[in-house]
Amino acid sequence: MQLTRRQTLGLAGSAAALAMTGFQVTPVFASAEDATKHIMEFTGGKEPTAGKVSLNAPEIAENGNTVPISVSVESAMSGDDLVESVMLVADGNPNPAVATFHFTELSGKAEATTRMRLAKTQNVIAVAKMKDGSVYSDTKLVKVTIGGCGG
Amino acid sequence: MAKPRVKVPNSAKAGEVITIKTLISHTMESGQRKDKDGNVIPRKIINKFTCEFNGTKVFECDVDPAISANPFFEFTAKVNESGTFKFTWVDDDGTVYTDEKPIEVN
Numbered sequence: 001m002q003l004t005r006r007q008t009l010g011l012a013g014s015a016a017a018l019a020m021t022g023f024q025v026t027p028v029f030a031s032a033e034d035a036t037k038h039i040m041e042f043t044g045g046k047e048p049t050a051g052k053v054s055l056n057a058p059e060i061a062e063n064g065n066t067v068p069i070s071v072s073v074e075s076a077m078s079g080d081d082l083v084e085s086v087m088l089v090a091d092g093n094p095n096p097a098v099a100t101f102h103f104t105e106l107s108g109k110a111e112a113t114t115r116m117r118l119a120k121t122q123n124v125i126a127v128a129k130m131k132d133g134s135v136y137s138d139t140k141l142v143k144v145t146i147g148g149c150g151g
Numbered sequence: 152m153a154k155p156r157v158k159v160p161n162s163a164k165a166g167e168v169i170t171i172k173t174l175i176s177h178t179m180e181s182g183q184r185k186d187k188d189g190n191v192i193p194r195k196i197i198n199k200f201t202c203e204f205n206g207t208k209v210f211e212c213d214v215d216p217a218i219s220a221n222p223f224f225e226f227t228a229k230v231n232e233s234g235t236f237k238f239t240w241v242d243d244d245g246t247v248y249t250d251e252k253p254i255e256v257n
Binding site: 066067093098099101107113117118 | 168181183204207208209211214215216217220224226228229
């Protein structure tokens with residue numbers, strides 16, 4: 001069959017598009033599934049409920065190398081109403097793990113602040129595990145202007 | 152090298168919840184970066200931070216490479232008696248950095 005100039009161009013175009021999608025699929029960054037898997041490992045397969053946790057992050061982070069993140073959980077921090085640990089997860093970084101805070105009765109409050117790296121615009125998730133076994137979470141989308149994972 | 156800096160109030164009332172700020176100078180090499188020849192720069196981070204008060208654990212943090220260089224942690228502690236806070240940072244290479252801060256409770 002004879003290909004016209006138009007058809008050849010079209011074919012080349014779709015081939016290029018295919019190559020592009022193939023490139024995007026390359027798993028350089030953790031996907032949302034990786035993040036979910038990581039959360040499930042932490043909670044022991046429990047689906048976290050929204051609420052109790054409040055995650056504080058900037059809406060837009062100019063520099064992904066140092067993004068201030070603070071998390072606080074409503075709790076009396078005594079007896080059974082105790083937050084055992086809070087895990088921070090980023091669903092678009094090369095590795096979803098960010099940090100895990102472990103609190104005790106001596107913490108007084110379940111509050112912590114740190115600074116984290118964000119490779120690109122993504123969701124940051126805080127998951128809190130209470131002493132009674134319940135799991136809560138909060139999610140914030142942080143827009144990143146300059147990524148922070150180096151080259 | 153890694154120099155810890157900690158801010159703890161000098162005194163507090165019994166039962167008060169105080170805020171503690173800590174910072175340690177550390178490159179937190181993530182293991183994701185490459186040098187100019189294309190070789191991966193090996194990971195070297197602070198992987199654990201703990202705070203104890205008179206020998207009892209107050210706060211602990213498992214750290215992953217997504218924490219920024221010069222890791223900063225701010226958290227709270229409930230103080231019921233005078234004593235000393237002990238802070239520990241553990242490096243990937245096994246080095247342990249420590250700092251201590253006393254507090255007077257009245």
